[in-house]
Amino acid sequence: xxxxxxxxxxxxxxxxxxxxxxxxxxxxxxxxxxxxxxxxxxxxxxxxxxxxxxxxxxxxxxxxxxxxxxxxxxxxxxxxxxxxxxxxxxxxxxxxxxxxxxxxxxxxxxxxxxxxxxxxxxxxxxxxxxxxxxxxxxxxxxxxxxxxxxxxxxxxxxxxxxxxxxxxxxxxxxxxxxxxxxxxxxxxxxxxxxxxxxxxxxxxxxxxxxxxxxxxxxxxxxxxxxxxxxxxxxxxxxxxxxxxxxxxxxxxxxxxxxxxxxxxxxxxxxxxxxxxxxxxxxxxxxxxxxxxxxxxxxxxxxxxxxxxxxxxxxxxxxxxxxxxxxxxxxxxxxxxxxxxxxxx
Amino acid sequence: xxxxxxxxxxxxxxxxxxxxxxxxxxxxxxxxxxxxxxxxxxxxxxxxxxxxxxxxxxxxxxxxxxxxxxxxxxxxxxxxxxxxxxxxxxxxxxxxxxxxxxxxxxxxxxxxxxxxxxxxxxxxxxxxxxxxxxxxxxxxxxxxxxxxxxxxxxxxxxxxxxxxxxxxxxxxxxxxxxxxxxxxxxxxxxxxxxxxxxxxxxxxxxxxxxxxxxxxxxxxxxxxxxxxxxxxxxxxxxxxxxxxxxxxxxxxxxxxxxxxxxxxxxxxxxxxxxxxxxxxxxxxxxxxxxxxxxxxxxxxxxxxxxxxxxxxxxxxxxxxxxxxxxxxxxxxxxxxxxxxxxxxxxxxxxxxxxxxxxxxxxxxxxxxxxxxxxxxxxxxxxxx
Numbered sequence: 223x224x225x226x227x228x229x230x231x232x233x234x235x236x237x238x239x240x241x242x243x244x245x246x247x248x249x250x251x252x253x254x255x256x257x258x259x260x261x262x263x264x265x266x267x268x269x270x271x272x273x274x275x276x277x278x279x280x281x282x283x284x285x286x287x288x289x290x291x292x293x294x295x296x297x298x299x300x301x302x303x304x305x306x307x308x309x310x311x312x313x314x315x316x317x318x319x320x321x322x323x324x325x326x327x328x329x330x331x332x333x334x335x336x337x338x339x340x341x342x343x344x345x346x347x348x349x350x351x352x353x354x355x356x357x358x359x360x361x362x363x364x365x366x367x368x369x370x371x372x373x374x375x376x377x378x379x380x381x382x383x384x385x386x387x388x389x390x391x392x393x394x395x396x397x398x399x400x401x402x403x404x405x406x407x408x409x410x411x412x413x414x415x416x417x418x419x420x421x422x423x424x425x426x427x428x429x430x431x432x433x434x435x436x437x438x439x440x441x442x443x444x445x446x447x448x449x450x451x452x453x454x455x456x457x458x459x460x461x462x463x464x465x466x467x468x469x470x471x472x473x474x475x476x477x478x479x480x481x482x483x484x485x486x487x488x489x490x491x492x493x494x495x496x497x498x499x500x501x502x503x504x505x506x507x508x509x510x511x512x513x514x515x516x517x518x519x520x521x522x523x524x525x526x527x528x529x530x531x532x533x534x535x536x537x538x539x540x541x542x543x544x545x546x547x548x549x550x551x552x553x554x555x556x557x558x559x560x561x562x563x564x565x566x
Numbered sequence: 567x568x569x570x571x572x573x574x575x576x577x578x579x580x581x582x583x584x585x586x587x588x589x590x591x592x593x594x595x596x597x598x599x600x601x602x603x604x605x606x607x608x609x610x611x612x613x614x615x616x617x618x619x620x621x622x623x624x625x626x627x628x629x630x631x632x633x634x635x636x637x638x639x640x641x642x643x644x645x646x647x648x649x650x651x652x653x654x655x656x657x658x659x660x661x662x663x664x665x666x667x668x669x670x671x672x673x674x675x676x677x678x679x680x681x682x683x684x685x686x687x688x689x690x691x692x693x694x695x696x697x698x699x700x701x702x703x704x705x706x707x708x709x710x711x712x713x714x715x716x717x718x719x720x721x722x723x724x725x726x727x728x729x730x731x732x733x734x735x736x737x738x739x740x741x742x743x744x745x746x747x748x749x750x751x752x753x754x755x756x757x758x759x760x761x762x763x764x765x766x767x768x769x770x771x772x773x774x775x776x777x778x779x780x781x782x783x784x785x786x787x788x789x790x791x792x793x794x795x796x797x798x799x800x801x802x803x804x805x806x807x808x809x810x811x812x813x814x815x816x817x818x819x820x821x822x823x824x825x826x827x828x829x830x831x832x833x834x835x836x837x838x839x840x841x842x843x844x845x846x847x848x849x850x851x852x853x854x855x856x857x858x859x860x861x862x863x864x865x866x867x868x869x870x871x872x873x874x875x876x877x878x879x880x881x882x883x884x885x886x887x888x889x890x891x892x893x894x895x896x897x898x899x900x901x902x903x904x905x906x907x908x909x910x911x912x913x914x915x916x917x918x919x920x921x922x923x924x925x926x927x928x929x930x931x932x933x934x935x936x937x938x939x940x941x942x943x944x945x946x947x948x949x950x
Contacts (some may be wrong), residue, residue: 534768
């Protein structure tokens, strides 16, 4: 291996690692705030990318139907609760948010041909279709059992993951899609070409991480999330709604997932089930950070990306084995270092 | 008013009539992978079973199609269920080689014939007491690998690199391909693996490029096989590209786009049914399938995978009349007679070639079952 190959591998590893880092951050965020190990995180990657691909192929993406169905279900649940408690004034708002907004989106998709729109508009449409699924999922699957143990929440996560994979196959079919490059620009580094898209992924990831930092440090909602993560009961006593914190963290996780998917879909073919493995690698990164520390999780994810890249050069048949074996020494080290507290 | 007794008598008559009808029907149990990683192969197969004749030689045929989700355990469970509960006369399935291999024990134990739609030669070789009951329709990998190596030596390829799936498919192709390439004095300078779900193959591609091979063979199935080829092109690889017959569907062309121009692959003749010369015996049978499938599912929707299911139906259509002469459906004697008739299949022209089975060869396809194909202008072109 000469220096040039080493550099190219490193660049590839950092690009992949940046996406894993974003997912690791989302996993840490969701776990810290709601104690949910968010296995379906990867599905948002696939849904984001495939929704964009369907829009570009001028198909109505299946995620639209999911959005409409989940919105209607929530409106029914919330609406009947409001009727029972005679809170009639809230009914229009419930209907507007859960049914009206998705219907408006559906109308828009039917009225204009999405394939003819400019790329940024397509990306915004795809995000509008996929991101609301996050909070809706929280409302339907997790909120009713929000106080349950981590194990119960994990089981719910597995169920949601399997359901979403099945729906993904139904919506997008078994074969994958690849979207056109955002930018055709490429840079010559020595003899090799550096794709503009890879640089874009890196820059977007760094910008997102910085934005997240400011969100948590400077905004009231970010601070509320941090407070909930530190002490749920204490935060509630201070008037921070646990429900709002849950919805907010799931919205962020869905947005990060969908955006990652949209960013990497020009670099690789994504399938209805590719999200799981990508999410799992983000999870390995998050584990290195102990599901608590954001910088450690991001560093762990970059390490996973680099390890993956170099092992694919030396021993491609054992790449996944090497990446996932990494988790054993890390867990061993963490369990020796930290005192285990049994959760009640 | 109907008395209780006459009502119950009615029910008894109905029940016996129903049982008699069920006993006379031929029950075909199917397990295939309509979901999971092999779904792109399993879905066209599933669609094909809806097109198969529901009557053979005056007997009604029932197809019981179950999904095994590309999972070996489920395939075995489905097979047991079909045999024990539905008392099927023959089992067709499954889509993938690992699933089909696992089903052999079950059908042999129940003495029920089975027709696999998976490629591995190990499903029917080496012939033994268990494989006595097992047949298959897809070409063996070795037939396809030979076609590639022959094409390579005709085109002066001296060195070749291989990159394949890190699973049974990629490993199987590596074994067959490396053996034949060695015999033909083609030097293999690279052997890499990647996963179906990988988002990057940069490492493998860089290693292949540094070995400077004349040609690269990608041993993958479906759209995932496009990733190494696209990466090679991005890094400026100029040599000849080969793919396997696992990519022969329209989605591969859609995903790979202009990066796949000029790629060679072997495939069953059904892929190019319309382009085959009129003298080719397979042309008519292949067109019959393509027309039927596309009438139901739209133009350009037919794939070689669904045609394997179609051929299984053809084998049955040929063997059932023979078996009916010897025994009644639903009996062990019928299953044995059906097995014997399948083994005696001779000169049966189907969508993928001409079947000539023997006690030693439960596939029975020859070189008429493959053609070399080139991707040109975003479409499959026959290489003469």
